[in-house]
Amino acid sequence: MTPEENFMRKIEAEEKIEPKDWMPDTYRKNLIRQISQHAHSEVIGMQPEGNYITRAPSLRRKAVLISKVQDEAGHGLYLYSAAETLGISRSEMIEALQTGKAKYSSIFNYPVLTWADIAAIGWLVDGAAIVNQVSLQRTSYGPYSRGMIRICKEESFHQRQGYEAMLALAKGSPEQKAMAQDALNRFYWPALMMFGPHDSESAHSQKSMEWKIKRETNDDLRQKFIDQTVPQIEVLGLEHPDKALKWNEERGHYDSSDLNWDEFWSVINGNGHCNRQRLEHHIAAHDEGEWVRDAITAYNEKKRAKKAQNAA
Amino acid sequence: MSVTEKLELFEVFVRSKRGLDHKHVGSLHAEDHEQALEYARDCYTRRSEGVSIWVVKSADICASQEDDADCFYDPSDDKPYRHATYYVLPDPVNNM
Numbered sequence: 107m108t109p110e111e112n113f114m115r116k117i118e119a120e121e122k123i124e125p126k127d128w129m130p131d132t133y134r135k136n137l138i139r140q141i142s143q144h145a146h147s148e149v150i151g152m153q154p155e156g157n158y159i160t161r162a163p164s165l166r167r168k169a170v171l172i173s174k175v176q177d178e179a180g181h182g183l184y185l186y187s188a189a190e191t192l193g194i195s196r197s198e199m200i201e202a203l204q205t206g207k208a209k210y211s212s213i214f215n216y217p218v219l220t221w222a223d224i225a226a227i228g229w230l231v232d233g234a235a236i237v238n239q240v241s242l243q244r245t246s247y248g249p250y251s252r253g254m255i256r257i258c259k260e261e262s263f264h265q266r267q268g269y270e271a272m273l274a275l276a277k278g279s280p281e282q283k284a285m286a287q288d289a290l291n292r293f294y295w296p297a298l299m300m301f302g303p304h305d306s307e308s309a310h311s312q313k314s315m316e317w318k319i320k321r322e323t324n325d326d327l328r329q330k331f332i333d334q335t336v337p338q339i340e341v342l343g344l345e346h347p348d349k350a351l352k353w354n355e356e357r358g359h360y361d362s363s364d365l366n367w368d369e370f371w372s373v374i375n376g377n378g379h380c381n382r383q384r385l386e387h388h389i390a391a392h393d394e395g396e397w398v399r400d401a402i403t404a405y406n407e408k409k410r411a412k413k414a415q416n417a418a
Numbered sequence: 419m420s421v422t423e424k425l426e427l428f429e430v431f432v433r434s435k436r437g438l439d440h441k442h443v444g445s446l447h448a449e450d451h452e453q454a455l456e457y458a459r460d461c462y463t464r465r466s467e468g469v470s471i472w473v474v475k476s477a478d479i480c481a482s483q484e485d486d487a488d489c490f491y492d493p494s495d496d497k498p499y500r501h502a503t504y505y506v507l508p509d510p511v512n513n514m
Contacts, residue, residue: 124433263500341510
């Protein structure tokens with residue numbers, strides 16, 4: 107059996123591929139692209155929420171938001187580490203992010219205008235991410251799969267806290283309810299775009315499905331999210347942003363409006379409201395943190411020198 | 419000095435199936451990493467318990483102290499909101 111046949115045998119038998127196994131070069135590259143993009147999304151995603159820590163409406167909401175942002179940092183770390191098992195370094199990945207070579211989820215290029223947006227992000231953005239991540243728990247690459255399992259377990263509170271905050275607004279004063287409706291109207295569509303282009307337009311989908319990096323198609327995952335969100339909007343007592351939404355008895359799913367794909371591609375290609383701001387902030391934070399990284403190395407060297415001196 | 423005193427102690431981790439984490443299964447004495455790996459195979463995977471083994475020098479493991487557990491983990495104890503069950507949602511959407 108050639109290494110390639112053995113690799114495909116494992117994939118077909120639903121066995122995981124582990125770091126030291128032989129794998130096709132394009133499988134490795136595809137994974138590095140997907141996992142690093144996923145990691146960058148966790149890290150960039152901290153920016154809009156981090157901005158609201160000082161503006162959370164109560165101490166309780168503030169503590170919850172801090173916990174969520176902490177989780178996102180941790181999830182970025184799990185994912186960077188999983189990508190590192192494929193032979194790429196952390197600094198190469200960060201460089202690719204900062205030069206725009208690597209992407210992150212476009213959702214974070216939309217501006218966050220009110221506290222209701224933070225609630226909508228927890229509910230819809232984390233909700234969409236969870237639909238995707240639950241599916242990725244069965245991805246064929248072992249370290250990625252294990253990372254996803256850990257992330258899904260930890261993240262179960264993210265969507266619930268967002269929905270709870272949304273519910274408080276939706277059941278609050280008329281102004282609060284209007285804020286909630288406005289946030290839903292603005293974040294619903296970009297949340298649907300998080301699943302990526304239609305399968306027919308997706309450059310990496312087919313090979314990724316064949317290799318079981320991805321387990322369900324973009325359109326199937328998006329449908330799942332559309333369906334699960336309908337009763338959630340009903341319980342909030344808000345209006346559904348999609349006026350064309352209609353239950354299709356035959357398909358057993360909701361039919362819905364097509365998305366604004368021009369907007370999708372435009373934001374991916376760097377022209378969203380916040381693309382430049384997000385990257386500038388990441389670069390500034392990284393540069394400003396350099397003295398911390400230097401201090402760590404300097405301290406380690408000092409400790410080592412002291413140890414050597416004591417031993418002598 | 420007895421043989422075991424001259425040999426180093428290694429900790430053994432076995433992955434029982436592709437896709438699962440390596441789990442600690444025990445320890446053994448060996449001359450070096452290569453020998454530890456062979457001993458681990460003979461000792462811990464006699465009934466096909468694993469598809470992959472890691473051996474790590476016990477001396478290289480830095481562990482937290484269980485006696486200090488209270489203050490070590492204390493910062494997490496008063497944060498129940500890190501758990502999904504903390505959020506009470508209406509029944510129709512409680513499967514979130």
